[in-house]
Amino acid sequence: MRQIVSTFLFVTVVSGTIIVVSSENWFIIWVGLELSTLALVPILCSGFSPRNVEADNKYFLVQASSAALLLNGALGQAWLTGSWSILDPVNEVTSICLSIALAFKIGLAPVHFWFPDVLQGLPFFQGLIIATWQKIAPLILMFYFSQLGFSYLLITPSLISVLIGGWGGLNQTQVRKILAFSSIGNMGWLVITSAYSFNAAIIMLVIYLIINTSLFLLFDHLKVSTLGHLNTISQLSPISVALVLLVMLSLGGLPPLTGFILKFTSLYFLVANNFIILSSIMIIGNLQDYFFYLRISFNTSLFLFPQHIISSASWRNSTIISPLAPKAWLSSVSTVLSTLAIPLTLPLYIIT
Amino acid sequence: MVVYVTLIVMLFGSTLVFYSLSPYYSALGLVVFSVPGSFVLSFLGSSFVPIVLFLVYIGGMLVVFPYSSAISPERFPSVNNLGEVVGLVFLFSSWVFMSFDNFQDLKNIFHCFVSGESLVGSNTFYNSGGVLVILGVFVLLVALVGALIISRGIESTIIRAIWLW
Structure with a gap:
């Protein structure tokens, strides 16, 4: 074209x-x-x-x-x-x-079935557009709907989404389907939070989009499509070992990383509104999510796979992208923001 | 009863659209559909909308259809089971003819809300709603570009390869 x-x-x-x-x-x-x-x-x-x-x-x-x-x-x-x-x-x-x-x-839970298949069939860059940009418009409308009046019609599918996002991703070996199910789960978190605070949902949306962008761009650069491809990343691009680990843990919500703000904001508003039992169910769903994030992180950087004896002299490098290419800019900015941006998100609490 | 008879002809046309195995008879169904559609709208008092409907169906869609079907003609076009469609039409017609006495029920007809809309609607669409026209033109342009890009894959028989599985 x-x-x-x-x-x-x-x-x-x-x-x-x-x-x-x-x-x-x-x-x-x-x-x-x-x-x-x-x-x-x-x-x-x-x-x-x-x-x-x-x-x-x-x-x-x-x-x-x-x-x-x-x-x-x-x-x-x-x-x-x-x-x-x-x-x-x-x-x-x-x-x-x-x-x-x-x-x-x-792609919320009872009607999420198209999302893993669509993401699996597309390259990572097109999948990035579907998983990040195309969600902005319907989510803004949905946040507005949640503010109009409390309705169980949006809370129940979101809860089911969080659980299905967790369970669905447990048996996947394809990385794009794992990302699809994690996206389904995070959509559940977003919509539930929007029922209690519009501004918190917007904050969560922005942070989630940044983390997802960095993840998709990383996997696009590394040309990873299965879990089996993850073990050679340490040979191909040693920096990506650290990046994949950090961004994955950030998406799961580990505290010093930015993704913690995602879950913390949501739980802050849910617990303040006495939504305690169901938010514990959501935490359990998030733990299932976190299991396959850890699976990806372990396969990438925390297991020692059979490798070349002098592994610092690896002859296979991933394709070198020019540091001035727009994709390199976007992936580096989003990766840094998705791991280190907690001090930037603290002033956001003024508007919530 | 005129309205009900035209509705039955519309039913015949629309059934023909999805019953036929070849797109030729589907297009014929669309022609058959548009004539009673415009008729019933004009019978209830509207003048602009039926004209536009007829123009777009016959003059737009069905003009494009022979051009595109000339590229991939079919040797033996057929309808799935024309007897079923005709039987359905006769069944519904019998209900209509047995329910009504007069051909044109003058006292039961309701003066519909569509009359006089051409004086207000289309004028506003081009006058103060002009942004909508430009937006509509843009959307149609995007749809055309998208259709051309996707159908360019026909020469590698991609869509055909999927739909013939």
């Missing part, structure tokens, strides 16, 4: 999300969601291999049908209240329709 076409499509994806986030009319929100889906579809079938095109097909079908469901809910809202604005109070029946449509789009 020529570069001007892919630039046009990327700009359209970004503009679609901006349209969704900055409009108050349900129809325009639908147009923005469809715009970002339509522009992403030709980007996703990048190599035109059958696996890519099949994953692209699945992604498009799920997103298009959920956008149609969203439009249906918005139409019902306009029929019953006479207004297309999202600022008006939502009817209960149409709010169910809209919540289910948004849950489809982000």
